[in-house]
Amino acid sequence: MTGASRWADDEADKAEAARRKKEKEEKKRAKLAKQQAEQEAARRSRQEAEGRPAKRRRLSKSLEEESAKPIEAKLLRFETPGWGPCRHSNNFETLNHIEEGSYGWVSRAKEISTGEIVALKKVKMDYVNDGFPITALREISVLQKARHQNIVDLKEIIMGDGLDDVILVMEFLEHDLKTLQEDMSEPFLASEIKTLLRQLASAVEFLHDNYIMHRDLKTSNILLNNRGLLKLADFGMARLIPPPNAPLTQLVVTLWYRAPELLLGTTTYDMSIDMWSVGCIFGELLAKEPILQGKNEVDELSKIFELCGLPNDNSWPEFYRLPNAKSLKLPRDPKNAGSVIRTKFPFLTNSGSELLSSLLSLNPEGRPAAKEMLAHPYFRENPKPKPMEMFPTFPSKAGQEKRRRRSPNAPKRGEAPGMGMGDIDFSSIFAGREEEQKGAGFTLRMV
Structure with missing residues (x-):
């Protein structure tokens, strides 16, 4: 009888082999589970770092939990300036x-x-x-x-x-535009004028977009620092734009920058009076002095007509409805009674002359808005506006004592307008224009 081999597996050996195999498989599964857990933890940490919630993360509470909690009232909060005593x-x-x-x-x-x-x-x-x-x-x-x-x-x-x-x-700025021009031996360059005008128009556009009229634009109210930055100042006559046809005071704007409709007594006006003043400032930058230096309201109106021409039914249909227009005696058949802006500023380009003429339009409806002015081709043609960082610097006069003004002040409260003086004869306003191409020289006669 043949016996079993001494090396043959018995039952104990088989059981031990099965146990080891099972233990090995459990370790393998545990290792795999650990790797998966580490990968999941890494994925979640990446998602949290990127601000995205985990895919299986619960984002909202259950309806039962939300209904159990009382609803908290959330108040709207607005930041406002604080209140406190003024400094001394x-x-x-x-x-x-x-x-x-x-x-x-x-x-x-x-x-x-x-x-x-x-x-x-x-x-x-x-x-x-x-x-x-x-x-x-x-x-x-x-x-x-x-x-x-x-x-x-x-x-x-x-x-x-x-x-x-x-x-x-x-804030303090070193110069005002009027004093600076008076001290300059030469006028601003064309590129510098464009830089100044563009900044002025930008400020006026902002005011008008916010329904504010300045009502006293002039070079002495325009400040400039030594970096070429222009800032508009002196808002003592500014006010919000009222509803259409609401009566306003006609005695606004310094005389040399006052629009013709104000001189003619209108009490219903709009932002176009500011654009007339911008036109006067434009001309002053070109000529290095105010271009309409009237001695009084009558003289101011005559200088406006001499430069810009006479109004008529086509150019300004509302002219004869203005209160003071009825007292004016104008030429019946005026010759050479048109605008001489192109002649007065011969070095201005056609585009610049067109912009200046539109700003100094007798009819308020013919004047461009500040936004339209900024889009005008004048600012795109050569020479281009000079960059502010290349603007020249000037010695400041602000450290000196008070300077005497050489221009009229803004009208004061309680002053009476000066046009109510009877009939005014403008019939010979252009009498010497053919002989004198420069156009000055006429006298007003009261009749």
Whole structure:
């Protein structure tokens, strides 16, 4: 009888082999599960880092949980300026007086704590019995709303020793355009004029888009720093645009920059009066002096007609409906009574002449809006506007004592318009134009 081999597997060996095989498979499964867990953890961490929720992550609570919790009321919060006492003027050291205007005194000062140079405008209280001046209220209100790179920045309002000592703290700029031009031996270059005009139009566009009329645009109210940055200032006559046909005061805008419809007594006007002033400033930059220097309202109107021509039913249909138009005696058959803008500015390009003529249109409806002015071909033709970083620098006169003005001030509250003086004879206004191509020289006669 043959016996079993001593090396043959018995039952114990088979059981041990099965156990080891099972243990090996369990380790393999555990290792695989661990790898999968690590991969899942890495995937979730990547998703959380990228701001995306995990695919199986629960994003919202169940309806039962949400209904069980009371609903919390969420309040809308708006950031508003804080309230606090005004600072005193002793926080500033006055360096020198710069100028006196119709509605305030302007000084150059230094803030003691920071050393920053600022401009201080002390409000005039000429009508103290009527309360705080409406001009100052308007200026403060407009400057708080008008935050633009080409509009002067109102920093704060401070008080002096008395209750009537109200002072506006504004950013300081080295020059005003009028004084700068008076001190220059040569006028601005064409490229520099375009740079200045474009910035001015940008500021006016911002005001008009926000339903604000400046109503006193002139070169002395335009500030300039030594980096070529222009800023519009002096908002004492500014106001919000009223509804159509709402009556307004006609005595606005400094005389040399006042639109003809205001001189003719209209009380319903719009943003086009600002665009007339922009045209006067354009001409002043070209001529290096104001182009319509009337002695009074009658003389101002005659100078406007001499430069821009006479109105008629075609060019200005509403002209004869204006209050003061009825008192004017105009030539019946005027010869050479058209505009001489092209002749007065012979070095201006055709495109520039067209822009200036449109800004100085007698008919308010013919003047372009500020947005249209910015899109005019004049700013795209050569020479292009000079970059501000290439603008020349000029010695500042703001550190000197007060300078006497050589131009009229803005009209003051309570002044009466000067056109109500009976009939005015303009019939010989163009009598010498054929002999004198420069066009000046006529006298007005009261009849």
